[in-house]
Amino acid sequence: MKSLSCGITGNAQRSTLKIQRPKFGQLDRGGIEMYASSMRRLFVLCIVVAGAILTRGESPSYLVFVSNEHSGDVTVIDGATDEVVATFRVGKRPRGIHAAPDGKRIFVTLSGSPRMAPGIDENRAPADKTADGLGVIDSAAHKLTDRWHVGSDPEQFAISKDGKFAFIANEDDASASVIDLGSGQSRGKVKVSEEPEGVGVNPANGEVYVTCEEKGEVFAIDPDAQRVIAKIETGGRPRSVAFQPDGSRAYAACENGGYIAVIDAQSHKLLSKIQLPMGSLPMGTAISKDGNELYVSTGRGNAVAVIDTQKNQVRRSPLLPARGEGEGEESVIAMIPVGNRAWGIALDPSGSKLYTANGASNDVSVVDLKSRKELRRIKVGDGPWGIAIVSKE
Known part of the structure; x- marks a missing residue:
C-alpha cells in the first residue's frame, strides 16, 4: 500500500490519501480503473486544500480595539478568530x-x-x-x-x-x-x-x-x-456623522428624531431626512467602501439599519413601523438585530463584516453584511462604546 499526500509548503496542513499502486504484471482492466480513480480523488483533494489555504491567505488579518466606558479599559479582539486576546486599562470613561x-x-x-x-x-x-x-x-x-x-x-x-x-x-x-x-x-x-x-x-x-x-x-x-x-x-439631536467616499454627501445620525440627515457637502445644505423604523435611535454611522450602503446603529433599537444611499431610503420593517418627520422609510435594505444598545460601529478591512459595540449587554456583535445576519457576540468589558480596527502587518 503506497501513501500519496497532498500539501502546500508554508502551511501546517497536509492531507494523506492511501492509494494501492498495482504491481508490475497485475495491471488488468479493473486495477487500472481503480488506480485512475484514486489518482482523480487525489487531484480533487489537492485542489480543495489549495483553494482553502489561498482563500485564508487572502483574508485580511486585523485587530479590533473596543473602548469600554464603564470599566475604563480597552479590549482587543483578533479579527481572524473573533476571540479576545488582550484587555488593558486606559483611564476614566474611554x-x-x-x-x-x-x-x-x-x-x-x-x-x-x-x-x-x-x-x-x-x-x-x-x-x-x-x-x-x-x-x-x-x-x-x-x-x-x-x-x-x-x-x-x-x-x-x-x-x-x-x-x-x-x-x-x-x-x-x-x-x-x-x-x-x-x-x-x-x-x-x-x-x-x-x-x-x-x-x-x-x-x-x-x-x-x-x-x-x-x-x-x-x-x-x-x-x-x-x-x-x-x-x-438638522434637528433631532445629531450624534455622529459619516461621508460618502467622494465627499459629496454627509450623513448625520439624529437620535431623538429617529432619522438620518442627508447633507450636500458642497453647498452645506440639508437635502433630506431618512426616517428609520419606530424604536430606532440612530447613533453610530459607517459607510461601505463603494458608498452604496450606510450602516447605522440604533441604540436601544438593538439593531443595525442598512440604508441604500443611492435611493436615500430604508425599507420599513413590519415589526418596526416608521415614525417622525423624515421620509424614505418605505425602502429599507435591512434591519439586522444585534446586542443591547448598539453604539459605535466599524467595518473590517474587507468591508464584509461589521462590528458593533453593545453598551448594555457588554458585548460586541459581529455582523456578516452579505447575509445580513449577526454571526456571534463577543464578551468584552463593561459598557463598550467605540470600535477601531487596525490591519496587522
Whole structure:
C-alpha cells in the first residue's frame, strides 16, 4: 500500500490519501480503473486544500480595539478568530477611539466628567478634570503609552485628512480642540454650540464636521483656518456623522428624531431626512467602501439599519413601523438585530463584516453584511462604546 499526500509548503496542513499502486504484471482492466480513480480523488483533494489555504491567505488579518466606558479599559479582539486576546486599562470613561493612518497607534478620548442622563446639568456633579485627555495606545504592545491634555469632557474625534491632527469634540466646552498628533500639543480650539459630540472629516476636501446635540446643529470647519464656514440645522439631536467616499454627501445620525440627515457637502445644505423604523435611535454611522450602503446603529433599537444611499431610503420593517418627520422609510435594505444598545460601529478591512459595540449587554456583535445576519457576540468589558480596527502587518 503506497501513501500519496497532498500539501502546500508554508502551511501546517497536509492531507494523506492511501492509494494501492498495482504491481508490475497485475495491471488488468479493473486495477487500472481503480488506480485512475484514486489518482482523480487525489487531484480533487489537492485542489480543495489549495483553494482553502489561498482563500485564508487572502483574508485580511486585523485587530479590533473596543473602548469600554464603564470599566475604563480597552479590549482587543483578533479579527481572524473573533476571540479576545488582550484587555488593558486606559483611564476614566474611554469613548471615541480611532487608529492613526499607519495603524501603529490608537487614540482614545478619556473623561473625568460623571455619566449623567440627558437633560441633567452636569455642572451639578463633581468632575475630575485631571482625567480628561486623549490617550495614546501602542497597538502592537496593547498598552497606554501617553495621555495628552485636551478640552473638557472630550467625547468623539476624527483624524485630519493628512493624518497629522485630531479634531476633538469637547462636550462640556462647546468647542472642538485641534491636537498635533506628532507632538501631542494643542494647536487651537474652534467654538461651536452646546454639547458637541460627533466628528467627521470629508475625505475629499478635508473639511471637519462637528455635530452638536442640544440645538440640533452640524458645524462645518475649515481645518487650515480653524474657523466655522457653515452651520447646518438638522434637528433631532445629531450624534455622529459619516461621508460618502467622494465627499459629496454627509450623513448625520439624529437620535431623538429617529432619522438620518442627508447633507450636500458642497453647498452645506440639508437635502433630506431618512426616517428609520419606530424604536430606532440612530447613533453610530459607517459607510461601505463603494458608498452604496450606510450602516447605522440604533441604540436601544438593538439593531443595525442598512440604508441604500443611492435611493436615500430604508425599507420599513413590519415589526418596526416608521415614525417622525423624515421620509424614505418605505425602502429599507435591512434591519439586522444585534446586542443591547448598539453604539459605535466599524467595518473590517474587507468591508464584509461589521462590528458593533453593545453598551448594555457588554458585548460586541459581529455582523456578516452579505447575509445580513449577526454571526456571534463577543464578551468584552463593561459598557463598550467605540470600535477601531487596525490591519496587522
